[in-house]
Amino acid sequence: MNPSPLIEISDLRIRFHDDDGRLTYAVDGVDLSVAHGATLGLVGESGCGKSVTSLAIMGLLPKQSADISGAIRFDGFDLLKTSDQTLRDLRGNRLAMIFQEPMTSLNPSFTIGDQIVETILRHRGGSRRSARERAIDLLRRVHIPSPERRIDEYPHKLSGGMRQRVMIAMALACDPRLLIADEPTTALDVTLQAQILELMRELKAASGAAIILITHDLGVVAEVCDEVAVMYAGEIVERAPVDELFSAPQHPYTVGLLGSIPRLDHRAEQLATIEGMVPNMMQPPAGCRFAARCPFVLDACTKAPPRLVEISPGHLSRCIRAPLERLVS
C-alpha cells in the first residue's frame, strides 16, 4: 500500500536443525510489510512461527541451529545480511523489542536507571548526567510515579505492571522507528493490561513509531492494530485490515479462532473448537497445512499448497475456498 514501507520482509524461511540433522520448518515463506507509524498484529497459536519471525527481525536467532533465508529490509539495510556490529547499532536504537516476561528481560543486579542509561549512552553518547535526565523523563512518560526516586530501584522492587512499563521506557530510550512487542500484556492483570495498551496507543501517537504486536489475544488485536496477519504452521494464512478481519474473515482458521473466543454479548452454549492438532513441522503436509483440521476441506486442498491470494483490496487469504461467503450464502 505504502510505496516505501518501513520494514519489508520477503520470502522469510527459517529452519531449525537438531543434533540428528532433522529439520523443523518454523517459518516458511513469510512476506510482510509495515508502513511508517502503522501497527501490525501478528496472530497465531503456540508454535506458529510468530515469535521466531520477530526474533529473526531482531537478529536474535542462534546462528548454529537456524538456517535463515529471504530478506528483511529495514531502513536501507537487509537485516539478514548486515554485520553483527550494524545489528548491535540498530537494536535498542532504531529497532526495539518488548518481551512478555519483564522480570527475565531486566538484569536483577542493576538498578533500572543503570539499565536505561546504559542503552542511551551506548547509542547516543553524551554525558551520564544528561542520560540520567533522559531516563527519568522516559519513566515519567510511561507513567511511573516519582521517577526521580524509582530510577534507583532494582527490578525486584517493582510490581509486574511497573516492570513492563520500565521495559517499554527502555525500548523507547532512543526513539525507535520500529517497536516489536511480543505478548506485552499476556502476563498482566486486566487492569494493568488496560494501562499498558493505553500507553502503547499514546506512545504511537506521540512518536509515530511503527509497532509489530505479537499476540494470541484477538481482543487486544482489535483494540490496537490497524492491520492483522494470521499465522498458522509457519505461514501467513490471512492478512487484512483489522475491521475486515473481524467482520469477514477469509480463512477457515481465522473463522475457527474467532468462534472459539467466549463473547460478552451472548452466551453460546458451545464455543467453536478447532479439532485435531497442528501438523508436524518436520514433515509439513504437501497441500494446505490446515486441511486436516478444516471443515471446509476439498480434495484439491490436500493436493497442492494454496497461494496467498488477494480477495479484496488489502485482504489476502491462503485458501482456495475463499471468498468464504460463498460457502454460507
Add this chain to the structure above:
Amino acid sequence: MALLKVDGLVKHFVAERSLFGRALAHVKAVDAVSFSLDAGKTLALVGESGCGKSTVSRLVLRLIEPDAGTIHFEGRDLLSLDAGALRAFRREAQIIFQDPYASLNPRMTVGQILTEPLALHNLVPPARRRERVEEILRLVGLEPRLARRYPHEFSGGQRQRIAIARALAVEPKLIICDEPVSALDVSIRSQILNLLRELQDRLGLAYIFVSHDLAVVKHIADHVAVMNLGQIVETAAADALFAAPRHPYSRALMSAIPVPKPRAKRSRIVLQGEIPSALNPPPGCRFHTRCPYVVDRCRSEMPQLMPDGIGHATACHRTSELPSSEAIVPTDGGFSPVLEKLVAAFSGGPEAVRGSGVSSSGTNPA
C-alpha cells in the same frame, strides 16, 4: 441446602519474623470471606494477582488451614474433620491447576495416574480398574489406548484433559478449577471450556472457577465473586454482574475487558496508581487508593458486603450514589451475519458445509 458454605474465612500468612521467631508482619491473604455454592453450579472467583482467590480455593479443600471462619460441605463442618474423615472428603472435592505440565507426574503413565486415586480410595476392585480408567478417558474425550502413554507425549490441551480425568476418577461433587485454561491456546481453551460445561451437565458437578479472564468467566459462571486484597467486594449472578457491575473495582475490571471487535463501544476506566500491598492494606475500604469515587468516609471506615435482597451484594459506601454502570461492560456487538454463519458452518463440521459446498461447486467445479 448449599453444597458448600463458607463463613468469615480468614488466612494471614506470616511475611516477616523477628530474630526470635515472633511474627512481625502478616500478609492478609484472605480476610473475612463468605460465600455459598449450590450443587451443580459454578461460582467464579475473580480479581487481580494477589487478591486471594487462589488462597480461598486452597482453604476450601483444607490444603492450607484457615486462621478463622467455618467451611461446611453438605452440612458437615470441614474444619473439625479428623484425618480419616478429611481423606473421605477429598474424594468429594478435587482441584485442577493452571499448568497441566507441572501437575502430572512425568514418570507415571496416564493409566497409572488415573488408577492411583481409584486404589487410594478403594473405589473400584483391582480387576475392574483398567476398565474404569478407559471409561474416564472416554469421558474427557481421550482414546482409551492412550492410557499406556506418558504425560510428555501429550499436548497442553490433552494434558489438561488428563488432569480433569484424574479429578473425575473419584466421582467428586465439587471441582476447583484454578485458572484451568490460562496456559492454553485459544482453540484448545474452547475445547476445555466446552468439556467442563458438558461434564457439569452430565455429572451434576459444582465448580469453583478461579480466573482473571472475565470473558471466560462470563461464559462459564452462574455466580461471580469479585475479590480485592483478600476481600469479596461484590457478588452476584453472572448475568446481573456483567449487565451492571456496582462496585467501582468491578466496574474498572469489566470496563477493561478486551473484546474482539475493532472500535467496540466502551468507556474504559483506567485505574491510576498501583495495587496496594496485601502486607499493609490501606485502612478503610481497601480499594480507596485507586477508587475514582473515593470520599473521606472510605479512607477510615471499612464498608460491609451489603446484600440488596435479590442476590446482589456490594461492599461500597457509595453504592446507591454512583452513576449508572449499564454502559460499562464493552459490547462486542455480536458477529457480522456472514461471520455468524461461517462460525456455525465451521462448528457444524464437514456435513454442514458440504451441503452448501455442493451447490456452489455445481456452478464452479473447483
